[in-house]
Amino acid sequence: MSPNFPRELENEAIYIFREAVEQFKHPVLLFSGGKDSIALVQLAIRAFYPAKVPFPLMHIDTGHNFPEALAFRDEMVQKFGLDLIVEKVEDTIQEQGIIEEKGPYASRNALQSITLLDAIEKHKFDACFGGARRDEEKARAKERIFSVRDDFGQWSPEQQRPELFNMLNGSIQTGENVRVFPISNWTEWDVWNYIKEEEIALPSLYFAHEREVFHRDGMIWPASPYIQMSKGEETHRQIVRFRTVGDMTCTAAVASDARSMEDVMGEIWAAKISERGARIDDQRSEAAMEERKLNGYF
Amino acid sequence: MDIFKMDLLRIATSGSVDDGKSTLIGRLLYETKQIPEDKLQAIESASFKRGLDFLDLSLLTDGLIAERAQGITIDVAHIYFHTPERKFIIADTPGHVEYTRNMVTGASTAQASIILIDARKGILEQTKRHLFIAHLLQLSRVIVAVNKMDLVDYEEEVFRNIQSEFERMIERIGFQGKVHFLPMSALKGEGVTQFLGYQKWFEGPSLLDLLTELPLMEEEDKEESFRFQVQHVIRPKSSTHPDFRGFAGSLHTGETRVGQRISNARSGQSSTIKSMEKWGKAINSSKKDLALTLILEDEIDLRRGDILLHENEVASTRKQVKAELCWLNGASHQAGSTYILQQGTARTKCKIKSINKSIDLLNLEWKAGGELESNSISEIELQLASPLHMDPYSSVNKLGAFILIHPQSMLTLAVGFPKG
Known part of the structure; x- marks a missing residue:
């Protein structure tokens, strides 16, 4: 038998969104086009309803998109009146004269990090919402909800701030920024269940x-x-x-x-x-x- | 079946180095069939590479590169599993002396704590520390899992001796919660989800049965006062909602309903709850909800961090606070330092006026004075810059707890539990 969606998790995610908006000056939601970031958008809309979502979405575009995912993104942004920023990995490659990976396994995945860090600096974002979940992978299982990154965007597992009860400490020093993970405690199944119960549209x-x-x-x-x-x-x-x-x-x-x-x-x-x-x-x-x-x- | 009802139980696990905690969690996941085939294959091949003739289930949670090299666990890891009845979130914390902060962190969100003991080693300093933290956080349930029973031939006497010693410790500390004792072998799978017949002298239940039957926090809820803390004020100022003013926040304890008279603990100003909603969906009454929006009859001054009480209740707004404090950071307290105190969503500056006494975890005795340094637990007096409403901490009313933040490094230094 499959478990249902615990509503406590939705409340927790919305609490995290509100907390980040109060504690940071320039948050942004990193939108990948995947189901987790689509669920995230739905939660952001709910957290501030009936006010507008008080931060933009940002898509780090590798240029290697599924056309269906791009069409879905644009339609969603239109429908909910959201602001979207697109930053292209292609631009990073051109500007920095980067030599791309070659061969059958070539991917722009590693380059995405460079474009992301540049975009954070350019737009002066101090917090980025992400759809990562702790059940995905062992390294994620150890990450905080407010995860502080240094000037170079690096995560330091030994120096994470303890997160006690529901208290989130988003105070940072100049140059630092924070990744915020509202659905940290959801499992893959929770995301699917939520999407189904809420009838959230997904790319084909x-x-x-x-x-x-x-x-x-x-x-x-x-x-x-x-x-x-x-x-x-x-x-x-x-x-x-x-x-x-x-x-x-x-x-x-x-x-x-x-x-x-x-x-x-x-x-x-x-x-x-x-x-x-x-x-x-x-x-x-x-x-x-x-x-x-x-x-x-x- | 009600689709909006699914139990969620949060558990903290802690143990000492090598007492088999990772194996226990791996075993729970394995036997509740939570391990996908690709992960299982990865563990099989890694076990084989290490020359083991059994499945090393500890590899499931011993995650980071640094940890694998040293064969230890360095931080709180979160693990998820479920049975048909319930979902579980385990906050798995390492058991090194220097990592008390992780134990407190893990236990802070937990309704129950599993303390692991190696049957061969019995009660160690770590064990005392774990129980003391459960006591400090007033956890209502502790499960003492005496592991590695296979290495003592499943002898009842070994288990019973540990149990008696632990019971003496409970008495000394004055721990009020319920304690369950359980002999097991996580490596062999005895006592985790089933009994294989090695311990005929033990009646059960198994760990999983115990976890499935533990009452949830809500079910244990006593009569608690209404406490709502404002998190974020929603003011759209849009053409469709020109005058909407919603107070989004958390209903930490107690219950409330539309029409209830409430007052702001900070100012004493009162109003009536006109309506309540969650993202546009109206509700008439509510209890324990992290994300609830209140709309009031009157335009009173209400801001982030403010705490609402029912009107007839007296606020305990104060500048002097006595609290138990657990220091979490490597940088010790320097006399005269100013810190930022965060209580839920409220913040104010504060100073530590005095350190009354500190606990010596070796013999569980309080000693006068002491230093606030990594892993210390002390009773202190605080002076706040602005008065805050502070209830004494209890596991039900977690709103009482606060953290201290360094005003320059911005690191979380300590967690405190106010006393009455």
Whole structure:
């Protein structure tokens, strides 16, 4: 049997949003287009209703997007009257003369951190809301709700501030900024349940559809102009869906014919592979996430 | 089935180095089938690489690179699992002497605490520290898990001796909560979710059964006074809501309803609750809610940090506060320093006027004076710059607790528990 959504978690997330807006001068919501950040947008709207969401969304755009995700983003922003900032990894590459990764596994994932840090500095953001959850991964399990980063965007696990009861301390020194994680205590299942109970719209990528894919390392990769295929790899059409939606070069699909919310949730409940298992970027090394976090990834 | 009802129990676990805490949590996750296949495979291959002939379930939670190198746990980790009846959040805290702060942090959000003891080693200084922290935070439930029973041949006498010694300690400290004792072997899986027949002398229940049956905080709720703290004032000033003025905040204890007369503890000003809502959805009565919006009849001065009481209650607004204080930071207190005190969403400057006494955790005795330094627990007198309403701390009324923040480094230095 599958558990229901505990409303306590929604209250907690909304409390965190309100606390951050009170304690920081220039917060921003990091919007990835994935279901967690979509749930986050819904919570932000609720936290300040009937007032407007008092901060913008920011999308760090690798340029390797699923077209469906971009269309969804723009429609959502329009519908809820939100402000959206788009910062492009492509611009960082041009401005800083960066040589991109090459080969079949090339990804702009590492470059995203540079664009993000530059954008934080440019817009003078002191707090960034993120949709990370502690159940995703071992390094995340140890991160605070208000997670302080130094001048270089680095996370320092040994020097985290203790968070006691519901008290969040967002006071920082010049140059520091904070990542704020309102759904820290949610599990993947909680997010799905919430989306279902609240009838929150998701990009069509999350539901079964036919698309051009190829197989590599036991995973299903979406065919796209951004991924270099190796000799012997061939694309074919297949009915698939995505469990997470990120950059096209680092998001694997799963074979599925779950077209409705109920079907998708039924599959997830029965699934035996954890969510980040379908993220190609985490498979690179056992401690991949911790290494990226130390370098400013959110 | 009511879709808005799902139990959520928050637990803190603490133990000493090597008493098998990570293995216990790994075992709980494994036996409640929470471990996805890819993670299980990763553990299998890592166990094999280390030359082990069993599944090293501790690898599930021993996360960070630095920790793996040293084989220790360095910070509070949060772990999630569920049974059909309940969801659980475990705050897993390391058991080193220098990390009392993590134990207090983990226990601060928990309704119950699991204290792990190695059956071969018995009660250590850490064990005393753990119980004292449970006492300080007034946790209502403590589960004493005597682990590694397999290494003492599941002998009842070993377990009973530890139990008696622990009971003497409870008496000395004066711990008021309920304590459950449980013999187990997390490595073998005895006593965690089931009994495999090694301990025929023990009736149960298993740890999981115990956790599933523990009453939730709300269910244990005694008659508590209404305490609402303002967090954020919602003023849209939009064409659709030109005059809307909602006080978003947290109903920490007690109950309230539309029509209730309330007063601001800071100013004594009163008004009536005109309506209550959550993001536009009206509600008539409420209890314990972190995110509730009140709309009042009158335009009284009400701001972030203010505490509302029912009108007939007397506020205990004061500048002098006696409190138990646990120092959490490596930088010790320097006499005369000014700090920022945060109580929920309220802040004011403060000074520590005196240190009355400090606990010596080795023999659980209070001694006059003492230093406020990393991991110390003392009773102090505080002088606040602006008066605050402060209730004595209790596990039900956590609004009583406060933290101290360094005004330059901005680090959280200490946590305090006001006394009556």
